[in-house]
Amino acid sequence: VEASIPEPQRAAWKKFTPKPFETAEEFNAEAVRHIETTLARSMYNCDEGAAYAGTALAFRDRLVLDWNKTQQAQTFTDQKRVYYLSLEFLMGRALDNAMLNIGKKDVAVKGLSDLGFRMEDIISQEHDAALGNGGLGRLAACFLDSMASLNYPAWGYGLRYRYGIFKQEIIDGYQVEVPDYWLDFNPWEFARHDITVDVQFYGHVSKYQDDDGKNVSVWEGGEIVQACAYDVPIAGYGTSTVNNLRLWGSKAASGEFDFQKFNSGEYESSVADQQRAETISAVLYPNDNLERGKELRLKQQYFWCAASLFDIVRRFKKTQRPWKDFPNQVAIQLNDTHPTMAIPELQRILIDQEGLDWDEAWSIVSKTFGYTNHTVLPEALEKWSVPLFQHLLPRHLQIIYDINLNFLQFVERNFPKERDILNRVSIIEESNPKMVRMAYLAVIGSHKVNGVAELHSDLIKTTIFKDFVKIYGPDKFTNVTNGITPRRWLHQANPRLSELIASKLGGYDFLKDLTLLHKLEAYVDDKDFRKEFQEIKYANKVRLAKYIKDTLGVSVNPSALFDVQVKRIHEYKRQQLNIFGVIHRYLAIKAMSPEEKKKLAPRVSIFGGKAAPGYWMAKTVIHLVNQVGKVVNNDKDVGDLLKVIYLEDYNVSKAEIICPASDISEHISTAGTEASGTSNMKFVINGGLIIGTCDGANIEITREIGENNIFLFGNLAEDVEELRHSHMYGTYTLDPSLAAVFDSIQSGTFGDAGSFSALVNGIVDHGDYYLVSDDFASYCKTQELIDEAYRNQDEWLTKAITSVARMGFFSSDRCIDEYAEMIWNTEPLVPSKDE
Numbered sequence: 001v002e003a004s005i006p007e008p009q010r011a012a013w014k015k016f017t018p019k020p021f022e023t024a025e026e027f028n029a030e031a032v033r034h035i036e037t038t039l040a041r042s043m044y045n046c047d048e049g050a051a052y053a054g055t056a057l058a059f060r061d062r063l064v065l066d067w068n069k070t071q072q073a074q075t076f077t078d079q080k081r082v083y084y085l086s087l088e089f090l091m092g093r094a095l096d097n098a099m100l101n102i103g104k105k106d107v108a109v110k111g112l113s114d115l116g117f118r119m120e121d122i123i124s125q126e127h128d129a130a131l132g133n134g135g136l137g138r139l140a141a142c143f144l145d146s147m148a149s150l151n152y153p154a155w156g157y158g159l160r161y162r163y164g165i166f167k168q169e170i171i172d173g174y175q176v177e178v179p180d181y182w183l184d185f186n187p188w189e190f191a192r193h194d195i196t197v198d199v200q201f202y203g204h205v206s207k208y209q210d211d212d213g214k215n216v217s218v219w220e221g222g223e224i225v226q227a228c229a230y231d232v233p234i235a236g237y238g239t240s241t242v243n244n245l246r247l248w249g250s251k252a253a254s255g256e257f258d259f260q261k262f263n264s265g266e267y268e269s270s271v272a273d274q275q276r277a278e279t280i281s282a283v284l285y286p287n288d289n290l291e292r293g294k295e296l297r298l299k300q301q302y303f304w305c306a307a308s309l310f311d312i313v314r315r316f317k318k319t320q321r322p323w324k325d326f327p328n329q330v331a332i333q334l335n336d337t338h339p340t341m342a343i344p345e346l347q348r349i350l351i352d353q354e355g356l357d358w359d360e361a362w363s364i365v366s367k368t369f370g371y372t373n374h375t376v377l378p379e380a381l382e383k384w385s386v387p388l389f390q391h392l393l394p395r396h397l398q399i400i401y402d403i404n405l406n407f408l409q410f411v412e413r414n415f416p417k418e419r420d421i422l423n424r425v426s427i428i429e430e431s432n433p434k435m436v437r438m439a440y441l442a443v444i445g446s447h448k449v450n451g452v453a454e455l456h457s458d459l460i461k462t463t464i465f466k467d468f469v470k471i472y473g474p475d476k477f478t479n480v481t482n483g484i485t486p487r488r489w490l491h492q493a494n495p496r497l498s499e500l501i502a503s504k505l506g507g508y509d510f511l512k513d514l515t516l517l518h519k520l521e522a523y524v525d526d527k528d529f530r531k532e533f534q535e536i537k538y539a540n541k542v543r544l545a546k547y548i549k550d551t552l553g554v555s556v557n558p559s560a561l562f563d564v565q566v567k568r569i570h571e572y573k574r575q576q577l578n579i580f581g582v583i584h585r586y587l588a589i590k591a592m593s594p595e596e597k598k599k600l601a602p603r604v605s606i607f608g609g610k611a612a613p614g615y616w617m618a619k620t621v622i623h624l625v626n627q628v629g630k631v632v633n634n635d636k637d638v639g640d641l642l643k644v645i646y647l648e649d650y651n652v653s654k655a656e657i658i659c660p661a662s663d664i665s666e667h668i669s670t671a672g673t674e675a676s677g678t679s680n681m682k683f684v685i686n687g688g689l690i691i692g693t694c695d696g697a698n699i700e701i702t703r704e705i706g707e708n709n710i711f712l713f714g715n716l717a718e719d720v721e722e723l724r725h726s727h728m729y730g731t732y733t734l735d736p737s738l739a740a741v742f743d744s745i746q747s748g749t750f751g752d753a754g755s756f757s758a759l760v761n762g763i764v765d766h767g768d769y770y771l772v773s774d775d776f777a778s779y780c781k782t783q784e785l786i787d788e789a790y791r792n793q794d795e796w797l798t799k800a801i802t803s804v805a806r807m808g809f810f811s812s813d814r815c816i817d818e819y820a821e822m823i824w825n826t827e828p829l830v831p832s833k834d835e
């Protein structure tokens, strides 16, 4: 390694190895130095933003020292690494997490207060890193936290979007999207201007014969875009492991080509080229569970896969091992089909550039990849048109055709009597235009395929991948139920609850082994514990009530039942079912006598979430919720009994305030549509109960916490198909209470009825695809059970405590150990104390 300091000079270096701060004084010395020198500010212009920057930089210094050591150790031991390829990493804020993972937050709290700042104000200065849409991106972020905390040598690879998910404003009850420019000050990334990869697009393929008479394909022409690495340190909790998240930014390729343009006076067109190149990593596509087949999206996918694969292969080649060792050194996990291009790209590198023959290369490729499926919704399954592929990535299309040919020949040999099967499993759909089915390519190119909750993993085996189970056998398909990191979602979001748990369990070990929570069951009857638990929930509700007052000007009663549904707005998630239920409740309250009203528990219905900008039905739901809020919140007959709140711009840092403050949260997707859901876990671990359908991880949550501790309702996944069928051909009657709700909407109670007609008609006239009417009675009945249960605060508290104690299974640490064992075949690298 040419760049290292020669042995005789290393002593001189080691004398100056920076020393991490330990005390509040030492912390302040670092923070003030950064504010004065790195930021060039003084005590006369140090606002909260500057104090945040100084704090972040002081912690960053600590992180970087361990980061360097971790990367060196991983290189020296040279064991298998995991590469987690994800187009989305929904990280949220980094500072609080870094302080807690390093374990020096108390020191910084003291230091900052000596300088006249409150930690909460400083933390809230940070912009969320919102490089994701929802569950899939947040799962990737939880997995990074777990991989570092468990000391797995693991890298994340993603795109450095200049604009993350848009900021949502609610104006006159409508969603308005505002760009999220988040990079003006980001202390958590390191631009590695020396680490670049040239990525090719367009062009054509020529065939030659080499000296040995072997056919070689050469991909020529087209254009080059440069990928530049930006590295983000990922600290583990209570360990010195700091892993790397590498995000690629796009730039125009530097080189003679450009200079020629400048010199020949084509300055403007050269600038235009540059901007076009930068467009690739400019913006995150804001769709959750929808793929729209846009060329720029395919460009993003290939750009990121090509840069990441080049980087991984470069690192492997430094070890000088033979190619057959590649799958023993490298595990690549594909987060959904978005990175599927990595499969043909690795095959291309091995055959076109490294000269391996096809079979040798394919054996390496198919041992390297694992693929996680996150959805069965047809509109979310990626397909790219063959003409677009041919234009943008001609060599990859050839390789995909060859992969397909080999695969179909294999299928034909094994199922000679089945004629249709070849058509059904072909990577190429014979439509007009032809389409490349990315999920099939991902299955064929991976050694394991997993779903994200038990029901979902069963469903993919019986629906979208049924034929592949027959072809490969059932062992290729497995389940890894999702989880969440207890560091962010318990310790950071709910410090008082975490502290209470630690006081009973004798320390914070449960944050590393969440199954230890079961010991809390011993305290379910402990008076003091119960009182404290309840007080914490109340305090968290007061905090949310204050937030609602500050942002929306609406007063809500913290003693009311807080009923929360926060997630992306999507028909399958059925926020419409929730708001129709709220209207049903409103109509009931209007008809109640004063005595009846006295018996009713006051409720606050809280909604939050973004709609994809082009998703009109979802936007209509947002509008309806806001209109209902306007009417209900100002109705004197209702008073405190019902409030309807729409929280603007739901994101990770807001989830950290919301999740600890719910009494009930709603996870009410049409059965069989929500692959897992992960916020359900966040709410329960914070002492909230849930109302849910038998879908996704709700089923395993029920298994763990017990049926008595969850409010389940609605039709089962196995019955959905037949119900839909009966809507179209059978006698279909709208649920009568729902009909009453629709009457009130259509009579203009919530403003112009015409605005909501598409929403209502979808259910009344157009088949009610998501079975809102079928589940409505059961939903309302269950909400009444919740009212009743909430009246018995003692029993409610017992349910909440018992549930928390039984949530140990849902740590993302458990997920990562399962992936490591079943899919990656990797071991942790225990960090040494001395080096």
Ligand code: Z16
Binding pocket: 133, 134, 135, 136, 137, 139, 287, 288, 289, 290, 336, 374, 375, 380, 452, 482, 674, 675, 676, 677, 678, 696
């Ligand atoms: C996404 O967030 C999910 C699936 C998908 O195909 C695309 C996106 Cl952007 C979600 C699932 O909807 C959710 O059920 C699951 O919990 C989450 O991925 C993580 O697995």
